[in-house]
Amino acid sequence: MNVKLPLKASNKPIIWSLFAAGGTVTALLFPALILLFALAVPFGLLPAELFSYDRIQGMLDNTFIKLIVFALLFLSIWHAAHRMRITAHDFGIRADGFIAFLFYSIALLATILLVIALF
Amino acid sequence: MSDVKTSQKSVRQVEIEILRYNPDTDEKPYFQTYQVPCQEEWVILDAVNYIKDNLDRSLSYRWSCHMAVCGSCGMMVNGEPTLSCHAFVRDMPDKITIEPLENFPIARDLIVDMDGFVEKLSSVKPYINAAEEKTVEQGTYQQLPEQLQLYKQYTQCINCMLCYSACPQMALNDGFVGPAALALAHRYNLDSRDKGREVREDVVASNAGIWECSFVGACSEVCPKHVDPAAAIQQTKIAATGDYFKKFLMPWKNAQKGQAPEGGDQ
Numbered sequence: 576m577n578v579k580l581p582l583k584a585s586n587k588p589i590i591w592s593l594f595a596a597g598g599t600v601t602a603l604l605f606p607a608l609i610l611l612f613a614l615a616v617p618f619g620l621l622p623a624e625l626f627s628y629d630r631i632q633g634m635l636d637n638t639f640i641k642l643i644v645f646a647l648l649f650l651s652i653w654h655a656a657h658r659m660r661i662t663a664h665d666f667g668i669r670a671d672g673f674i675a676f677l678f679y680s681i682a683l684l685a686t687i688l689l690v691i692a693l694f
Numbered sequence: 695m696s697d698v699k700t701s702q703k704s705v706r707q708v709e710i711e712i713l714r715y716n717p718d719t720d721e722k723p724y725f726q727t728y729q730v731p732c733q734e735e736w737v738i739l740d741a742v743n744y745i746k747d748n749l750d751r752s753l754s755y756r757w758s759c760h761m762a763v764c765g766s767c768g769m770m771v772n773g774e775p776t777l778s779c780h781a782f783v784r785d786m787p788d789k790i791t792i793e794p795l796e797n798f799p800i801a802r803d804l805i806v807d808m809d810g811f812v813e814k815l816s817s818v819k820p821y822i823n824a825a826e827e828k829t830v831e832q833g834t835y836q837q838l839p840e841q842l843q844l845y846k847q848y849t850q851c852i853n854c855m856l857c858y859s860a861c862p863q864m865a866l867n868d869g870f871v872g873p874a875a876l877a878l879a880h881r882y883n884l885d886s887r888d889k890g891r892e893v894r895e896d897v898v899a900s901n902a903g904i905w906e907c908s909f910v911g912a913c914s915e916v917c918p919k920h921v922d923p924a925a926a927i928q929q930t931k932i933a934a935t936g937d938y939f940k941k942f943l944m945p946w947k948n949a950q951k952g953q954a955p956e957g958g959d960q
């Protein structure tokens with residue numbers, strides 16, 4: 576129950592700031608996307624042509640929009656990876672090094688795929 | 695108590711199972727069961743006092759104020775960290791299990807060893823680290839009501855340690871500084887008279903501090919004083935992240951850190 580010395584300054588802020596930013600983005604962005612793509616269109620509240628492949632593709636031709644989409648998805652991906660790492664920890668899985676490697680690798684892979692898909 | 699008839703009407707037999715442990719004679723803690731005639735208006739602590747007074751004088755536990763102020767009667771009641779003066783028996787089933795607070799070493803029966811907790815509290819330097827000490831002649835430190843409001847909630851802690859028992863990170867890593875101590879650090883960090891945030895960060899933002907918290911939020915759920923330590927920790931994470939990046943962007947500021955004021959009880 577005692578504080579184990581020596582204490583080290585933590586480098587967690589690097590990961591945590593990405594995680595926090597990703598959490599905010601995920602919480603704000605995904606409900607909107609789900610509302611648009613999974614509810615509004617299938618239920619006919621919005622015309623399907625609005626999100627036709629060509630339109631979205633055309634939108635993504637703009638480099639500025641590409642960068643925004645990249646930033647949003649990049650943050651969400653790393654948020655998810657870190658969340659999974661913490662969840663594993665909360666479930667009492669003590670192999671943090673391996674878990675971190677696993678989920679951050681998946682996140683890295685997803686980021687690479689994202690770059691390939693976008694640019 | 696004076697009107698025996700009315701009080702007897704509302705008496706309910708409750709089976710109370712208590713974890714006993716005497717370090718001198720017992721190898722392991724064991725459960726002992728008591729039949730307690732509980733009154734309608736009793737809290738758990740009344741039932742435990744009844745056992746002590748009428749059934750078993752050897753039972754050891756801490757209590758003092760019986761009004762959720764002293765913070766000493768925390769116990770696990772049916773597996774939940776509970777202030778035993780703050781939970782009615784009438785809200786409980788006919789069988790109640792009472793154990794010492796989880797995540798602490800047992801000293802004897804329901805009494806836990808709080809040395810580690812006290813050490814953690816003092817490790818965050820929970821006193822005003824003023825920019826400069828004022829002499830009596832120079833007068834008092836002034837503060838506006840709005841400035842007080844900022845941190846008042848975090849002053850309400852009664853050191854009952856329920857949050858430490860509820861915290862799953864505490865269970866995994868008992869070196870974690872923990873909810874109450876981090877909330878206390880936040881209380882001083884938010885105080886307009888205080889300038890000690892960077893000094894506290896040596897512990898607060900260390901590998902044993904805020905970053906151990908994964909925001910489960912159990913601490914805030916069990917806290918009898920609505921301190922909301924989980925919120926304090928999240929706010930501290932934001933502030934500490936800002937400070938961390940500032941150190942890279944403004945390295946010339948780091949030199950001042952060593953000279954940060956160390957007021958208080960030294």
Ligand code: SF4
Pocket residue numbers: 850851852853854855856857858873874877913916917918919920921922923
């Ligand atoms: S923060 Fe709440 S639960 Fe934790 S010790 Fe203080 S009063 Fe008790």
